Amino acid sequence: MRLVMVMSGGLDSTVAASALIHAGHVLTGLGFDYGQRHRRELDGLPAIWERLGMQGRVTDLRGVTSLLGGSSLTADIDVPHGHYAEEAMRVTVVPNRNMIMAAIAWGFAVAQKAEGIGLGVHGGDHFIYPDCRPEFVEALEKTLALATDGYSAKPVVLAPFLRGSKADIVKRGAELGAPMELTWTCYEGGEVHCGKCGACVERREAFQLAGVPDPTVYH
Amino acid sequence: MRLVMVMSGGLDSTVAASALIHAGHVLTGLGFDYGQRHRRELDGLPAIWERLGMQGRVTDLRGVTSLLGGSSLTADIDVPHGHYAEEAMRVTVVPNRNMIMAAIAWGFAVAQKAEGIGLGVHGGDHFIYPDCRPEFVEALEKTLALATDGYSAKPVVLAPFLRGSKADIVKRGAELGAPMELTWTCYEGGEVHCGKCGACVERREAFQLAGVPDPTVYH
Numbered sequence: 001m002r003l004v005m006v007m008s009g010g011l012d013s014t015v016a017a018s019a020l021i022h023a024g025h026v027l028t029g030l031g032f033d034y035g036q037r038h039r040r041e042l043d044g045l046p047a048i049w050e051r052l053g054m055q056g057r058v059t060d061l062r063g064v065t066s067l068l069g070g071s072s073l074t075a076d077i078d079v080p081h082g083h084y085a086e087e088a089m090r091v092t093v094v095p096n097r098n099m100i101m102a103a104i105a106w107g108f109a110v111a112q113k114a115e116g117i118g119l120g121v122h123g124g125d126h127f128i129y130p131d132c133r134p135e136f137v138e139a140l141e142k143t144l145a146l147a148t149d150g151y152s153a154k155p156v157v158l159a160p161f162l163r164g165s166k167a168d169i170v171k172r173g174a175e176l177g178a179p180m181e182l183t184w185t186c187y188e189g190g191e192v193h194c195g196k197c198g199a200c201v202e203r204r205e206a207f208q209l210a211g212v213p214d215p216t217v218y219h
Numbered sequence: 220m221r222l223v224m225v226m227s228g229g230l231d232s233t234v235a236a237s238a239l240i241h242a243g244h245v246l247t248g249l250g251f252d253y254g255q256r257h258r259r260e261l262d263g264l265p266a267i268w269e270r271l272g273m274q275g276r277v278t279d280l281r282g283v284t285s286l287l288g289g290s291s292l293t294a295d296i297d298v299p300h301g302h303y304a305e306e307a308m309r310v311t312v313v314p315n316r317n318m319i320m321a322a323i324a325w326g327f328a329v330a331q332k333a334e335g336i337g338l339g340v341h342g343g344d345h346f347i348y349p350d351c352r353p354e355f356v357e358a359l360e361k362t363l364a365l366a367t368d369g370y371s372a373k374p375v376v377l378a379p380f381l382r383g384s385k386a387d388i389v390k391r392g393a394e395l396g397a398p399m400e401l402t403w404t405c406y407e408g409g410e411v412h413c414g415k416c417g418a419c420v421e422r423r424e425a426f427q428l429a430g431v432p433d434p435t436v437y438h
Contacts (some may be wrong), residue, residue: 030286040271051305057286059282059283059285059286060281060282060283061282061283062279063278063279063280063327064278064279064280064283064323066278067276067278067323067326067327067330068326068327068329068330069248069330072319081335094326094369095325095326095329095367095370095371096322096323096325096326096329096363096366097326098366099325099326099366099368100319100322100323100326101363102287102322103241103315103318103319103321104283104315104319105320106315107283107286107287107313107314107315107316107318107319108286108287110287110314110315111286111288111314114278116397130365130367130368130369130370131365131366131367131368133365136365136366138363139358139361139362139365140362140366142358142362143318143355143358143361143362144315144318144361145356146316146350146355146358147318147348147349147350147355147359148314148350149349150264150347150349151314151349152314159411186355
């Protein structure tokens with residue numbers, strides 16, 4: 001199946017892309033510049049796409065996210081340290097981000113007569129991110145189908161790790177030889193991963209739980 | 220209720236905004252610059268907002284719509300003349316446009332703690348635009364609710380003319396004194412409305428059917 005894959009340059013969507021390619025799908029990557037402070041993540045996309053043997057584009061969403069201010073991922077608020085799943089991490093939420101990206105990805109897919117979209121969302125994010133839950137993805141798929149009824153095939157939304165954990169992603173990534181070493185997770189955006197922000201803590205933990213050597217250089 | 224109202228500068232969303240304000244809602248307008256050739260439509264928004272006593276913003280979506288190419292509304296394809304509902308008008312569709320705009324509007328609404336979004340979609344568009352149909356709007360509302368569950372009140376999606384025709388809109392606009400003379404419909408984007416493109420034909424017809432004097436200057 002031909003899919004537009006929403007990709008951040010992070011671990012989850014990179015391994016999800018590997019898994020979908022392994023399953024026989026043909027992917028076009030789509031990255032979003034929404035003014036994230038950890039722009040290093042996006043900068044890694046071309047190398048990831050090259051390694052995965054796929055094409056991709058990055059689109060400019062900065063005008064839109066200037067409307068959505070208030071999240072520490074885009075605005076000038078300190079990124080909280082500590083475990084990702086803590087209440088404090090709620091400030092890292094950009095309201096409705098996954099639905100906005102999915103809606104654009106499906107528009108792009110229809111324009112190139114692709115048959116669906118791929119997402120890197122995973123079960124570990126359900127607690128704080130409602131737009132990573134299975135019931136959201138199901139409703140999304142139905143709404144996308146109604147939105148373009150008569151102009152496209154009925155879309156599929158594939159999220160291979162929707163019911164998996166970040167450790168499952170690392171394990172699968174290692175099996176598939178996914179370019180995990182090219183991915184970026186840290187919210188601080190330094191030369192190397194800080195190792196302390198919620199995202200770094202979660203990344204480290206996932207490699208440990210998976211029993212996979214962590215290729216990441218931490219500060 | 221506080222709502223973010225998706226507004227194009229055209230007739231439908233302007234009268235829908237008037238109707239929602241008349242019903243007691245407080246609106247913030249949101250326009251989208253998606254590289255439309257009839258940019259005159261967007262240029263009218265500030266005057267419309269002033270007349271309606273509301274605030275509004277226009278956001279830049281050109282980066283995104285460069286992905287979606289192929290529609291004569293954005294690309295360099297001749298706009299077909301004739302009645303709007305004809306098969307030929309299908310080339311004016313931007314894939315998944317309403318869902319993209321609604322998803323962004325809801326993100327903007329959540330960021331300002333508003334309770335829903337308003338849309339100007341109407342029944343006359345159902346034939347060619349699947350994302351103007353009641354079943355799409357219902358699925359959209361459900362998906363928006365799941366996307367931001369825990370971060371917002373359950374959103375409402377209000378589309379006062381969802382089951383109405385364009386003539387109903389004109390009739391209601393006249394009753395409410397909506398600034399219909401400030402709205403722009405023509406796809407050609409000249410000094411005055413061309414009177415010949417599908418959108419102009421439909422506009423003229425709606426005023427005639429409604430029995431309301433048409434304030435539009437046609438070429």
